[in-house]
Amino acid sequence: MPELNQPIVGPSERPAEVLIDPIVGVDLGGTKILARMIEPSTGRAVGRVKAQTPSGVENVLATVAEVVRQVPGWDEAVGIGLGVPGLVETDGTVNRCPNIDGWDEPVAVAAELIERLGKPVVVANDVNCGAVAEHRAGAGRGMDNFLAVFVGTGVGGGLIVDGKLAEGKRGMVGEIGHVTVDKNGRMCGCGERGHLEAYAGRAGIDAEARRRAKAGSSSLLIDLAGQGSVRSRHIERGLAENDQLTIELMQEAADALGHALGNAATLLDLERIVLGGGVMDKLGEEFLESITSSESFGGFGPSVVDLVLAQRIDDAGAVGAAIVAADRFG
Numbered sequence: 001m002p003e004l005n006q007p008i009v010g011p012s013e014r015p016a017e018v019l020i021d022p023i024v025g026v027d028l029g030g031t032k033i034l035a036r037m038i039e040p041s042t043g044r045a046v047g048r049v050k051a052q053t054p055s056g057v058e059n060v061l062a063t064v065a066e067v068v069r070q071v072p073g074w075d076e077a078v079g080i081g082l083g084v085p086g087l088v089e090t091d092g093t094v095n096r097c098p099n100i101d102g103w104d105e106p107v108a109v110a111a112e113l114i115e116r117l118g119k120p121v122v123v124a125n126d127v128n129c130g131a132v133a134e135h136r137a138g139a140g141r142g143m144d145n146f147l148a149v150f151v152g153t154g155v156g157g158g159l160i161v162d163g164k165l166a167e168g169k170r171g172m173v174g175e176i177g178h179v180t181v182d183k184n185g186r187m188c189g190c191g192e193r194g195h196l197e198a199y200a201g202r203a204g205i206d207a208e209a210r211r212r213a214k215a216g217s218s219s220l221l222i223d224l225a226g227q228g229s230v231r232s233r234h235i236e237r238g239l240a241e242n243d244q245l246t247i248e249l250m251q252e253a254a255d256a257l258g259h260a261l262g263n264a265a266t267l268l269d270l271e272r273i274v275l276g277g278g279v280m281d282k283l284g285e286e287f288l289e290s291i292t293s294s295e296s297f298g299g300f301g302p303s304v305v306d307l308v309l310a311q312r313i314d315d316a317g318a319v320g321a322a323i324v325a326a327d328r329f330g
């Protein structure tokens with residue numbers, strides 16, 4: 001069992017017992033597992049317990065159960081919501097988690113945890129949890145038809161339709177990173193060609209910058225990243241220093257995002273699209289503006305939808321997981 005941090009309840013937080021219908025929200029990530037006690041109706045969170053993510057499915061499940069039991073007020077919790085970085089079927093089976101060592105086959109996570117914890121458990125995709133947190137407690141409050149898109153290493157999204165998280169049969173609703181923006185375009189990490197993620201995700205930007213650098217373009221971006229990966233702060237610096245390749249790549253990223261988001265807004269009659277994730281957090285309003293003003297903006301254009309930055313809720317994954325669980329418990 002990995003060493004657990006001591007549970008911490010901040011002095012300004014009220015004790016867990018006064019939360020209404022509290023649920024333990026858990027964010028299972030590639031490096032850490034974090035659990036908090038959440039009031040789903042407001043997104044308010046108290047207590048925080050963390051552990052390192054071990055390798056191997058059995059160790060991961062045992063650590064999740066242990067972390068949950070250590071959350072202050074656990075006895076009062078009506079259930080558990082768990083966000084995982086993988087595709088989740090509606091019965092709580094997680095098909096695989098590429099970011100977690102040794103998890104490459106389907107596991108009935110909800111059933112396993114119900115057995116260990118004796119309370120109801122709902123499992124959801126972590127990006128969907130982030131979208132739900134923005135919907136309930138962030139920039140999507142009050143919106144019934146709303147898409148949250150997170151632009152980081154890859155591009156993921158979560159869709160709210162008529163006030164509810166849309167999940168689909170295979171948990172793939174909101175996978176906007178893999179919509180096609182140019183069928184003859186760049187290779188995506190998934191093996192298909194021309195997907196949004198290959199243009200707007202940091203991994204795609206990194207790969208393209210290195211390809212163009214090899215072909216002779218000078219690149220501050222690659223100089224900054226060196227042997228490591230291109231980070232959002234490198235992109236920010238490249239833009240600030242007017243590096244030509246960075247400017248080109250980010251215009252292509254903005255065009256690809258505008259194209260895909262405009263089509264999504266038109267198809268789904270969205271009220272708002274919220275944009276979060278490392279790239280958006282770093283580049284902020286200026287990059288948002290280049291998406292909105294892109295000539296490639298899809299569908300009926302930017303006037304039909306409101307594009308805003310995410311509110312970056314603390315521990316959004318855990319908060320969202322608890323809300324998804326509460327909505328499922330009814």
Ligand SMILES: [Zn+2]
Pocket residue numbers: 177178188189190191192195197
């Ligand atoms: Zn793809």
